[in-house]
Amino acid sequence: MTDSALPEAESAPTSPTGEIPRAAIGFALDRTFADRLARATANAALLLTLQDISADDLCDILVLDPRRVAPRSSESAVVRRHVEANVPCVYYTASSPEALRSVVAASDVSPVRLVLFDVDDDPTTFREVIDLAPRQAHTNRLRLAMKEALRPLVPSVRTALDMVLRRPDRFFDASDVATRAGLSRRHLDRLLTAADLAPAKNWIVGARAWHVAYLLVRAELSVETAAERLGYADSKALRRHLAAVWNVSPSQLSCADLDMLLRDAVAFLGTREPDLESGAG
């Protein structure tokens, strides 16, 4: 919640992952769908219809059935305002062809997840989706920013680097990236050089730093916990990587502007500089 105009919750439980405090969820759903959302969040979140959100308010998450948001309606204006403010959005709709067609038609929103009614909307899964949405939206910001830079690469390399951006904890050094791309390290580096992109190791470092930014700035975790989450042996390596990407310490990072961090992270991934000396973990 970014504005105090919306009512406060009685209690503030944390998510199963322990990352997200109680959230305000704006929704545009039919009654049955809304009931399931309420059951999944089990009063741990504040649910608001799009009409209930005043012009100055922003929710933490949107859960929308694209069939319920008519183009050029007042709801659509609310959605647009949230999209511009990088508020994560989850699509929740039926599995019929008509409903899926509305998902494709609503191209101005990039939902972090598509949840299908009666398929993956059991309370546990739905709750997990809601909890992880902010983190996924944060990851997607970097992925979207790098999308054009990745486009000219061969598909296996493009997918491998995208995977690095999404799950940097699964990669330790450039060999992991090369293996996933089905290439030798040398050939991978040759392709990255040709595309004028940073070496694979820098991608791991940059992606990890971006994830750290979320854990420290948004989830307000300690440096040690953030380091553990991302598979670092200790927080020293994490600090070294933050310094390499942004030249900041973890405490300075907590006060930094995310837009500026994103710009620098993109520059770091798109710049060919010598390999960082250290490994990733």
Add this chain to the structure above:
Amino acid sequence: MDQQEQAFLSAALGMGDERLERRLLVGFHLVRDCCRIADDPSWVPRVRVAREALTLALANGTFAPGDLEVPALADLLRALDSEKPNRASVYAALVSYIHALYREASFPAALAAHDVLEQLWTPECPIRDRLEAAYFQGFMQLRAQSAREVSKFSPILLALRARAAGEGEFIALAGVIHHARTMIMGNLPLALREGEKRLRQLHRHPSLWAEGNYLHSMAATHGRAGRPDETLRIARSLLDDRYSSFTVFGALNLIGVAFTDLGDLEAARNAFELTLLAPTALLRRMAALGLMDIHARRMERRAFEQIYRYLINQPFAVDGRIHFFQVAGRGWARFGDPVRARASFDEAYRIARDCGFGYEIFETEELIDKLPDPPRLAHASDIAPEVAAHVGAMRDEHADEIAACLA
């Protein structure tokens, strides 16, 4: 929403043909689960909707018996239908599904599914499956308009992977992609030289798969180079049970095209009608296109338009789409509709230019040159009748003198 999931859904719902869309939506529910597993290995797939959709599609005729997608989807469903699916089985089943999509010319969906496959890969997945997927991906990139530029790397990357894995057959198959690319870009002399060299190499490392594909490519290259006799000779050697049914029916299609070029329309019709029995929609559509061409040459407008209306919304490989517009343009020109013919040729030319298909660019330019120029006719229409009447009157005035000259 996962990017690949979204890409697959957009591809599925952008086919322009309701039946094809329904088929791809069955796959969408399974591909979704593959995306989830790639992201979270502990994900328990939810295949109920896919199973119901598949059953319904089989019952209402959305899938025809013998469709390649059906066994592939059934395998994928089986592989996913478990609390803890085996990654290698899911991977292998997804490779088969991508293969089926390729054969059905659903290239955008197949390419999106291939990206999911890349994410799904773990070291436990068999290397041969990965190489096979890379081989089909190479062809899809070459033949799908959007990804042609990337296709130049496919052969070398496949060859490198195959060499590292000690899979000689896929080194030869990487050469097949390269050869097809050379042919499609329009360098026919090089394609012929390269094909002959590679076929000689296959004597040392035999592979029927690669051999069939090289021969098919060589036959097509000779056809493009204006040697239908060579096409017929090579294509006949492919009508052999040793080769896969895809290769055999592909050869029949080439025979049909060669006979059409030679003007033997009856023999061409026989070949195309046989190709209609092919197990893949891609080849069946090419056969229908061949028949459309024959109807145009025989001035059978009704039959021509019937096939035209059917094919206009069907997916093709990009070279097939160019060929479709060329055949349509030639047909309209024969039926005395130069404006429509020009529109078809312009579309063929645009696609050929976008893709850099040299042979098709020159071929379409020649076809456009042969058309009467409708703007010139249109511009002259206001003055021509008046001048004609004037000259006619003058001629009548001098009719006797003219008659004396002619005597």
